[in-house]
Structures are given as structure tokens and as C-alpha cells.
Amino acid sequence: MDPVSLTSERLLLRPPEPADVDAVHAACQDPDIQRWTTVPAPYELRHAEDFVLRICPSGWRDNTVYNFAVTVRETGALAGIMGLVGITPTRVAERVAEIGYWTAKEQRGRGYTAEAAGAVARWAFGPLKVDRLEWYAEAGNEGSRAVALKAGFQMEGTQRSRLVHRGTRRDAWVGSLLPSDLGLQESLPYVPAD
Numbered sequence: 345m346d347p348v349s350l351t352s353e354r355l356l357l358r359p360p361e362p363a364d365v366d367a368v369h370a371a372c373q374d375p376d377i378q379r380w381t382t383v384p385a386p387y388e389l390r391h392a393e394d395f396v397l398r399i400c401p402s403g404w405r406d407n408t409v410y411n412f413a414v415t416v417r418e419t420g421a422l423a424g425i426m427g428l429v430g431i432t433p434t435r436v437a438e439r440v441a442e443i444g445y446w447t448a449k450e451q452r453g454r455g456y457t458a459e460a461a462g463a464v465a466r467w468a469f470g471p472l473k474v475d476r477l478e479w480y481a482e483a484g485n486e487g488s489r490a491v492a493l494k495a496g497f498q499m500e501g502t503q504r505s506r507l508v509h510r511g512t513r514r515d516a517w518v519g520s521l522l523p524s525d526l527g528l529q530e531s532l533p534y535v536p537a538d
Contacts (some may be wrong), residue, residue, distance in 0.1 A: 357412035367422040371448040423451040439475040461495035483515040
């Protein structure tokens with residue numbers, strides 16, 4: 345897929361570009377990002393270069409990961425990274441995608457990540473024809489959970505041993521967002537359990 349850019353009231357979401365390497369590297373020095381996400385720890389400049397220059401472009405090209413640099417329109421500052429991750433042929437056929445994100449420490453508490461999640465969800469439910477957007481976070485990641493809730497995700501519970509993190513299996517919280525949660529039409533009818 346050709347990379348796309350999305351806009352919201354305060355944000356521009358665009359594919360990461362070479363000028364973002366230093367900002368990604370600086371943001372990923374935050375112990376909370378290293379604790380709760382899958383970024384390497386310690387996070388070196390070469391990791392940021394690999395992510396921005398190789399992983400992101402190949403994800404778009406191969407239709408496996410659609411990463412966006414979440415930037416503040418007014419200043420151009422990098423607020424974080426958000427993407428649709430874990431895209432496989434089976435999940436595409438089922439019209440399911442997973443959202444993932446991190447937020448730079450100095451940009452937290454402003455609602456940027458929830459706003460970006462809304463923009464990505466509308467794009468996923470629109471042109472990508474996704475019918476279910478999933479969110480996972482290690483149990484205990486209250487910041488990620490707060491963003492998901494603010495973006496409209498419904499919490500579905502805890503899955504035991506769902507994630508592998510730093511060589512150990514961890515429990516994960518799971519939530520979902522459906523097009524109907526945002527007042528949008530689903531591409532397939534949904535029949536909930538009674």
C-alpha cells in the first residue's frame with residue numbers, strides 16, 4: 345500500500361521520515377516506553393534508524409504494519425508513534441486489525457494519542473474496511489488503557505500469558521473498537537450474543 349497521511353483537529357499523522365530519527369531515539373529513552381512496549385532496551389540510535397528507515401517503509405510496502413508519526417500540527421513536534429500492527433492474511437480476511445502506540449513523555453496528558461487513535465480507527469474502518477480494531481497492553485499499563493478507553497475501546501478482559509515481553513510471558517488486557525462504536529457502518533452485519 346502507498347503510505348497515507350491523516351489529519352485530526354490538532355494532529356498530522358504521517359509515515360515516519362528520516363528527520364524523525366533523532367526524535368524517536370530521544371522519546372524511546374523514556375523508561376516507561378521501554379517498560380511497556382516492545383522497543384529494544386537499551387534503545388540506541390541504530391534502533392531508531394532501523395525503525396524509521398527500514399521497518400516503517402517495508403511495513404507499508406508489504407502491507408504488514410502501517411506506522412504513523414503522530415505530530416502536533418501547530419509545532420511539528422513528534423507526539424508519538426501509532427500504527428496498525430500484527431496484520432496477517434488471516435486477520436485481513438477477517439477484517440481485523442490491531443492498534444499499537446507510544447507517546448513521548450513530554451506530550452502525555454494532552455489527549456493527542458486518543459485523538460490519533462480516533463483518526464487511525466476511522467481510516468481503518470473506512471478505506472481498509474476493518475470491522476474490528478483490537479487493542480492489547482500488558483496488564484498494569486494504565487496509561488495505554490486510559491488512551492484506549494478515551495478513544496472508545498470497550499474492555500473485554502484479561503488474557504493470561506498473551507504477550508511475550510523481555511523473555512517472559514505476561515498477561516494482557518484486551519479491548520476492541522467496532523465501526524458502530526463511532527457511528528459508522530460495518531461492512532459485515534454484526535449479531536451480538538444475547
